Amino acid sequence: MPSLKRFAFLLLSLILVRVGNSPFSVAAQTAGTWTPSDPSSVVSQTKPDQRFFNLAQLYLSRYLGEAVWSPDGRSVAFITNISGRENLWTVGIAGGWPQQLTVSDQRQTSPAWSPDRNFIVYASDRDGDEVFDLFLYSISTGQAINLTATPGISEETAIWSPDGRTIAYNVKPKTSSTYEIDLMDVSSAGGLSQSGSL
Incomplete structure (x- = not known):
């Protein structure tokens, strides 16, 4: 049983690391507070040289x-x-x-x-x-x-x-x-x- 708890802890740690490195969380850190239940608080990263199309x-x-x-x-x-x-x-x-x-x-x-x-x-x-x-x-x-x-x-x-x-x-x-x-x-x-x- 301890090994199962250890595996679950490692898995959760990996998930948090992946989420922490996602573009959404990085943008949220730079844009302010990210609230999971508020889609308007999610801001993606921008590229300064990106070309926009109308x-x-x-x-x-x-x-x-x-x-x-x-x-x-x-x-x-x-x-x-x-x-x-x-x-x-x-x-x-x-x-x-x-x-x-x-x-x-x-x-x-x-x-x-x-x-x-x-x-x-x-x-x-x-x-x-x-x-x-x-x-x-x-x-x-x-x-x-x-x-x-x-x-x-x-x-x-x-x-x-x-x-x-x-x-x-x-x-x-x-x-x-x-x-x-x-x-x-x-x-x-x-x-x-x-x-x-x-």
């Missing part, structure tokens, strides 16, 4: 999102915000400047090529409400139509059937915590003038 500068950062190969392996469709907002782009594997397919202030995500490479289905978040609709983009015409248009219900992450006539996708009402899987016959999608093979 909100506008933070939103100037650019990134590359999801990317998928075309079925023939000659192109990549991807999401990026290099033009200011998350839109759908493609680029050939030979290189060159990418082509922006969607021009929207909405956030696009989850692109998926049709097996014949004539269409890309993607999800779009309307006005940042985290409720996505599925859109079908025609490579040949540059048109996109909303396949779902269901306010209050989110449809996401579509995949194509091997024959290119059907998509499967996740669906969830905004008030629900669970997803289901739905199927849609894309070949019957109206309103899209196309020279493709749907």
Whole structure:
């Protein structure tokens, strides 16, 4: 039993040493009294040469999102915000400047090529409400139509059937915590003038 007490004492001593060397306690010593139950009394250390960013500068950062190969392996469709907002782009594997397919202030995500490479289905978040609709983009015409248009219900992450006539996708009402899987016959999608093979 004495060895257990000794071990507990050593462990507590190590913890106190680690806490005593933490940036929060050092800052608290320099800033005044630190009260564990008062978060406003915790002050982190500062670096005199640290560069600060305002909100506008933070939103100037650019990134590359999801990317998928075309079925023939000659192109990549991807999401990026290099033009200011998350839109759908493609680029050939030979290189060159990418082509922006969607021009929207909405956030696009989850692109998926049709097996014949004539269409890309993607999800779009309307006005940042985290409720996505599925859109079908025609490579040949540059048109996109909303396949779902269901306010209050989110449809996401579509995949194509091997024959290119059907998509499967996740669906969830905004008030629900669970997803289901739905199927849609894309070949019957109206309103899209196309020279493709749907």
